[in-house]
Every structure is written in C-alpha cells, then in structure tokens.
Amino acid sequence: MTGPGGDGGETSSSARNRRRRPEPSPTQRALGLLTRREHSRKELARKLVSRGVETADACAVVDKLTAAGWQDDTRFAQSLVRSRAGAGYGPGWIRAELGTHGLGAEAVLAALASFEEDWADVARGLIRRRFSGDGPLDVAQRRKAADLLLRRGFSMEHVRTATRQE
CATH class of the missing domain: 1.10.10.10 (Winged helix-like DNA-binding domain superfamily/Winged helix DNA-binding domain)
Known part of the structure; x- marks a missing residue:
C-alpha cells in the first residue's frame, strides 16, 4: 500500500498539517531558564551556548536581561x-x-x-538527620559526625559546637 505521495510511507493528515514550532530566540531561551531558577551570568551564558546560541549573542542576551533585572x-x-x-x-x-x-x-x-x-544550627540539624534525634553518642560516632561536617564545609568551631554533648 502506498501513501498519497507514492513513496510507500503512510502519513496521516494531522501529521502533514501539524506546524513546527518556531525556534525560540536566544532571549526566549534565557527567560525559559530563568523562570525555572536563578542562574549566574556565567552559568546562563554557558547554557545558552550549549543550546546552540553563538557566544557573542549569548553574552548580549545576558547583558540585556541583567540590565532589565531578570538576571x-x-x-x-x-x-x-x-x-x-x-x-x-x-x-x-x-x-x-x-x-x-x-x-x-x-x-x-x-x-x-x-x-x-546560625551555621552551627545548620550543622546540628545535619547531625540530627544523620545520627537520629539524640545525635552522636560515642566517640566513634562523634568522629564520623565531625568528618561529615568538615567534608560539607563547616569550620572546626561549627564542628565542635555541633558534636558537643549537651
């Protein structure tokens, strides 16, 4: 069975009549990204370039959106x-x-x-979530808790405060 074009492929009338969406402009792409969450200038320009926008155009769009208060x-x-x-x-x-x-x-x-x-409160909250409501009970758990906090970017002062037994 051949389709109307005689090429052997069958196409429905709705597929033929369907319009393609126009390619979004660089500004539309940037606004689409910014409506989802905040982006830094550097991140927004990088994402636009990765989506096919020329580097100069991406920088111009980011400048325009920054001036308008969107970024x-x-x-x-x-x-x-x-x-x-x-x-x-x-x-x-x-x-x-x-x-x-x-x-x-x-x-x-x-x-x-x-x-x-307070950063110490943030550290305490993390410890409570990881080590049950009572927090680290013995020396080994306190060491694990301290290691976790240090890996997460807390200072030694925050670590001492958060792992201290009340």
Whole structure:
C-alpha cells in the first residue's frame, strides 16, 4: 500500500498539517531558564551556548536581561546560599561553589553574610538527620559526625559546637 505521495510511507493528515514550532530566540531561551531558577551570568551564558546560541549573542542576551533585572548575580548567590545551607552544606563548601560561578570575592562574602541563620544550627540539624534525634553518642560516632561536617564545609568551631554533648 502506498501513501498519497507514492513513496510507500503512510502519513496521516494531522501529521502533514501539524506546524513546527518556531525556534525560540536566544532571549526566549534565557527567560525559559530563568523562570525555572536563578542562574549566574556565567552559568546562563554557558547554557545558552550549549543550546546552540553563538557566544557573542549569548553574552548580549545576558547583558540585556541583567540590565532589565531578570538576571542578578546577587540574587543568584543569596538563593544558592539558602538552598545549600538547607541541604546541610557549610560556608566553606558554599564559598567554593559560588566561586565556580564566576562571582567575585566581595559578592561571595556578601551572600554568605546575608544568610540569617546560625551555621552551627545548620550543622546540628545535619547531625540530627544523620545520627537520629539524640545525635552522636560515642566517640566513634562523634568522629564520623565531625568528618561529615568538615567534608560539607563547616569550620572546626561549627564542628565542635555541633558534636558537643549537651
């Protein structure tokens, strides 16, 4: 059986009549990314380039969206600090991650300073989640807890406070 074109393939009328969506503009792509979550300038430009946007066009779009207030590195940094702290990461880890996003030292320090919770409380919360409500009971568990906190970017002061027996 051959289709209407005589090529042997059968096509339905709805498939032939279906219109293809136009390719989104670089600005539309960037706005689509920014509506899902905050992005740093560096991250947004990298994602646009990976989606086929020329580097110069990506930079121009990011500049335009930054000027319009859609993209803001300060807002991104504060959002990342809240998110990572909520997941149990300390200021050392977060500082390093913010550095990978192309943020300057001042922006990183300002974002960490804007965090309103106590880092020792964040560390205690992580310990409670990992070691039941009572926390680490013996020396071996306290050592494991300290290792976990250090890997997560907490300072020794936070580790001592969080693993101290009440």
